[in-house]
Amino acid sequence: MNLLYEGHNIQQIYAGVTVLALTSFVLRRGEVLALTGPNGSGKSTLLRLLAFLERPAHGELLWRGGGNAPRRDVTLLLQEPYLLRDSVYRNVTLGLLLRGQKKGLREAFEAAMHAVGFDQTAGMAGRSSHALSGGEKQRVALAARLALRPKALLLDEPTSSVDVQSARAIVNAVRKAIDAGTSVVYATHDRQLLDALGGRELALGTGSLS
């Protein structure tokens, strides 16, 4: 089957309001899935469920990708990413440090930074995360996720608030990850991003079964 996720009758409810309802959900290894739909249709909610940040109020969403800690095989890039008050290097390598990795951090940092289009990685390493522009923050946050080599990469409108150059770098980096076999689920309103990343489209509607 080669499944990563399998879900049935998934419902998420906030303050009595159903914000997401799906009769079934399946994601296979290496698959690309685009979540579309208007604001409030549950795209971000579904991404949070897939990232195991929340549990569905009803139904079940199961991880079929193996391993004991699915949260470590999956990573989510928020629409407005949060970087820790620390250097770029620390932010990018944090996930690896959390997994107990001590060797090869510099190499992983450089590879991830190159992937998101930073050529001068040495100059970026020591920079404070709070001195970065919006586009740089988004790319650094993506680099932190790519460094983890996740089985599933979840992206919440990754290019919605960045400049054209950063958007291009993000698309290129995600395309490379897809080519390397990473499953990608991304939420977007952007037709250009849909064309660039492609994949199966799941159109979510407010409160309706999709």
Place this chain on the structure above:
Amino acid sequence: MNYFAQGFAKAWELLLHMDAATVSAIQVTLGSTFCALCAALLLGLPLGFALGYCQFPGRRFLRLISDTLLAFPTVLIGLVVYAFITRRGPLGEFGLLFTVPGMVIGQTILALPIVVSWLAQAVENLDRRCRQTLLTLGATPRQLILLTLRELRFAVAMIGVTAFGRVVTEVGIATMLGGNIRYATRTMTTAIALETSQGEFGQGIALGLVLLLIAFLVNALLVILKRRGRT
């Protein structure tokens, strides 16, 4: 105004010659304040974090109590602790009254609400994306707590500095629980009060200058921390 000038002259003399009573008051003050601060941080950081981070029944009520204790008069803390550690009190057998450890207990109670309430507030104010980000990067619950505290390091440092400033300038607890015993429990503030009441301005001014210097350093540190916290 002559006595004022004489007081200043005496103060410099005492400080320059490292007068034993003056040095003792400074040592007792800094020692007890440091111990109280450590105890308050040790107890208050986990409590404040839990109060700001976790959702449980009665959390708002506990926050209200903690916030109310911020305005607890120091003499009232002195009175309550006195009742506990006096010879007839439940902890009387430990002989803590009129000792530095006795003072430290009172000062810890003074500093604890500052640490708990302010840390809870800082945790509540922390961007919720911080938690989500740490979780999506694979943080375990323990790593999540430590990294959140690390993210709040400037706030924690500011809380520590503020609590230090509150305790070091306090007089009610030191008087009631320390007893103002020379070379033993006399602090800078209690010494200033005593010397001034006796018309001895020299030592009072000398200790006042040291307190002023400490207050200046504490505030300078606060300014630096605030600036670093913003960048």
